[in-house]
Amino acid sequence: MSFSPLLQQLIQALRCLPGVGPKSAQRMALHLLERDRQAALSLAQSLQEACERVGQCQSCRTLSEEPICALCADEQRDHSLLCVLESPVDMLAVEQTGGYQGVYFVLGGHLSPIDGIGPEDLGIRQLLQRLQQGEIRELILATNPTVEGEATAHYILEQIEDPHLKVSRIAHGVPVGGELEFVDGGTLAHALAGRRSLRKEIS
Amino acid sequence: MSFSPLLQQLIQALRCLPGVGPKSAQRMALHLLERDRQAALSLAQSLQEACERVGQCQSCRTLSEEPICALCADEQRDHSLLCVLESPVDMLAVEQTGGYQGVYFVLGGHLSPIDGIGPEDLGIRQLLQRLQQGEIRELILATNPTVEGEATAHYILEQIEDPHLKVSRIAHGVPVGGELEFVDGGTLAHALAGRRSLRKEIS
CATH class of the missing domain: 1.10.8.420 (RecR Domain 1)
Known part of the structure; x- marks a missing residue:
């Protein structure tokens, strides 16, 4: 039964x-x-x-029922600053910090040959076309700090033709409020390598 | 955003x-x-x-898209043995033991005055009418071993008019495969009070 x-x-x-x-x-x-x-x-x-x-925003590829999402349509945002993310949830997370005024580009995943996900599935051609239009001043690669996310960021960096475009990667380091004792070795190594000078004259 | x-x-x-x-x-x-x-x-x-x-089976009140569910319509089952349960999931659990050949009656909850759930919501009148028809030989009250389940079983017992109907409650005791050390006091007290003789001549 x-x-x-x-x-x-x-x-x-x-x-x-x-x-x-x-x-x-x-x-x-x-x-x-x-x-x-x-x-x-x-x-x-x-x-x-x-x-x-619900489809994709034609500009940033996030999920949206409008052809251009509310954020991309907002003229108050800085359209010369573009942040590349893996997923719409990451977009929400960055927005919730309240500190970012630029716009986004959502890949919808990361490069993963084993799952058959290549550059064409992530809209990387569309991203490169947008960079060629010359409106973007800085590109922030904010894919996840995983092996696949790093590989995806690296791939995008290699595809950029303009040598003068400012391209950055979000910082990896110890989480705010964390304790060194409990931070894994990889993160701690990143935190040390990416250390920032506290005195202007030394840097 | x-x-x-x-x-x-x-x-x-x-x-x-x-x-x-x-x-x-x-x-x-x-x-x-x-x-x-x-x-x-x-x-x-x-x-x-x-x-x-999906509605209720007219006979046992379980969820079914037929007026009479497959189990109630099965003439191979013992229709003189009726097991009263709180929910269709409990019915599935009893069926999976493979040891029960009677039929069921699903209350769809337990008496809970604080949530406004009274005897009329549990179909207790329908259950009593079925008992009056005289087809039932034994009624097994298998509501959950919780305060509300016990109260519901007790309420049903009190409403039964026929003094000769056999009415039983499922046994409470230590779970099979469990260790006494980890069994709570209430269950252990029930297990002791409900002990069964192992020798016919003593019982």
């Missing part, structure tokens, strides 16, 4: 969500059907609407 | 799922839109179909 066919099908469908295994999917399906069908119906509608209408 | 309105709406809608907070909802929404729109659309469809078509 098991659940009825439609319930089985719903449990199976819920497993497409990341981090949801058979037990969680079962709990979710029963919760929705027993307690909150209204929410389940509005979730179904949101999923459908988002799938049909 | 935040995500686009439709994306925000989807993240909010995903939070209706039990155990899903703002961060998980964000991760799920981005995963679906960036990687697996096909799965998202089929999830939307399953949700809608299940909400529209």
